[in-house]
Amino acid sequence: MSEEARRTIAADVVFDGETAHRDCAVVIEGENIVSLILRREIPRGADVLELPKGVWLAPGFIDIQVNGGGDVLFNDSPTPEAITTIVRAHRKFGTTSLLPTLITDTDEKMIAAERAVAEILPHAPGVLGVHFEGPFISPERLGVHRADLRRAPSPHHVEMLAPPPGGVSLVTLAPEETPPGFVAELVAAGCKVALGHSMANYAQTRAAMAEGLTGFTHLFNAMRPLASREPGPIAAALESSAAHYGLIVDGEHVDPAILRLALRAGLGHPMLVTDAMPPVGGDGRGFVLQGREIFVENGRCVTEEGTLAGASLDMASAVRNCVSLLDLPLERALVLASANPANFLGLGKRLGRLVAGYRADMTAFDPQSLRIVSTWVAGERSAEEW
Template sequence: MSSTDQGRSGRIFARDLFDGTGGPALRDRIVHFDGGRITEIRPASARDDAPEVDILAPGFIDMQINGAADTQFNFDPSAAALRRIAHGSREGGTAYILPTFITAAGTDYARALDAVHSAVEEGVPGILGLHLEGPFLSHLRPGIHDPVAIRQMDESDLDRLTAADVGTVLLTLAPEALPAGMLKRLTQAGLRVFAGHTEATADQIAQAEAEGLVGVTHLFNAMSQMTGRAPGVVGAAFASETLFAGIIADGHHVDWRNIAVAARLMPDRLCLVTDAMLTLAGNLTQFELHGEVITQSGGRLTNAAGTLAGAHVSMIECVRNMHDHTGVPLERIIAMASGNPARALGLERSVGTISEGARASFTCLTGDLGVAGVIVDGRQEL
């Protein structure tokens, strides 16, 4: 894109501009940015000379990514690893990530906090904070997480998490497993708490929502399901007016019909996530997790028993899958990859939007939904 030597100023001519709100595309727009911020959006004219893209979207936000480029955050919780993972995610059009650290023994998650703090201090592009998925989960819904390491949160955990200086912290936990009052203390301290790997009832989710619960992690997977007289976590998410939900649109984790239902019921609250592992944008097709061999075959990551172990899918593949299988308009799908996750994280004023004053981060797409480039805070990263 046209830019200064510093790479934080420039302009783009968008044939179609999606602003991240879910509204229809704006045709033939010029977007100016300076100092890493969007300064002006206006109709294009015949006199304009700017690099052209078919589709300009807000920089995609992946709230749940475990690894990429042959690098797994749990295996290497370091700033250097986060740089590789963020870079690998760009092939799928992702501008911002919440690197995800899953259940590990004791307080091993503190290493992830330190790594993200270092990455932010070093200015690694596109790191919004940290997603901790566990260890405060339900033993009834461990999924691929190590059941031995799943445990209850205690006061020292609360102190460590609420004092973290890593940007946005998304914490996935089983609300029914928390000591009384702890969820409210977490949310009052600013953590974005999601329910996941949980056997909670709909009533327990409603109570958690009253205490600040923001959403649910990988909807349909590793949670109580919706039945006629027991709505479970899935039904609670559908019935809520405020809960967000991440969903893995890879065709393996959730049936396309269920994804389409979720998209129709909660178009402004559904967030595309990859749950990607180190095989994304990498060369490895096999790795070990908790002593089990995980194999990638046909875009599916499983252990020997067939249990899903994260995903092998990028954000742009999720976008295309939604477009191909759900009948949801493209403007809504773009919002599910940008504006919706930004609001889920409480960051909607700065990311997930193409609006004046917002951070100049864009996912540039071709007309057939290929990735043409990624700009993060005014700098071209792909």
């Protein structure tokens, strides 16, 4: 590709994933970043996009738990078309890549989800793979997952859950509901494994981590609570420097005081997740989840009984909440939304930073409101501006 094909995006602040640089620009060629330069170093005659005054440019957000968006639920429609709608709905909130997430369902639905992701992966760089949240979960920590669909794993599940070609497969399970060695088999097959919807005790959690479990799905929610004589999975997650744990920062799922404590005490790697449902990027109204009516009340997705059913949360709001509710510096909140999930998925040498050789997945936003101005995925700017 010729020198003339290079494009330059200049901003008052460029956050490269570690450091905020003032009056800089990102140079991209094709789908990759070539360099980060000072504004005054931009060559004369270069193809330059000057972002509005005050706007930051940062790595695109990576969301590993997306049930739906744009009024589409992945469980209802595990198809490439549905994934496209979900991706488009979340992109307006700065999410440049995600894992479509299928909650506990039948084997047939899981196979359909895997095939849909495999079909779309070569054409959609914003899709990184698939997240299976269930069905190997605890009957005591179901949340809104259907009890009649939860089950123990069978031998064929290891092959079925293996990553699609070129993609990632994340499996959320309750280790106490699976046989010894099952986590290790999934890891050997190339899966990322996370604990979630689980009543595992501390010893069971540590045993699963010894087999290769490294993730914790929406830490604190739908798992055995932390107790003085049974620390359970929460303590195991927070004390391990190898652990990655998703946090839903909406002010509803977990009290901000608990999240602040976890961020101060935890040795591992927190990640922002949305656990988003169809209202995100859609009409904001209720929906039906596997036969149950879900209501949206004051930004909360709840059943008739008041049980939380995923979230009406987008990543830009999650980042903003980290600053306003958790007192985090904006730079750290951005790491939780980009570099940390990229590292968890094994993509940290390709995504989550704005440095030479990385894919040009970027989001531009107002640092006060977190209003998204523009996004780029693999060097391509969104046709829609918000």
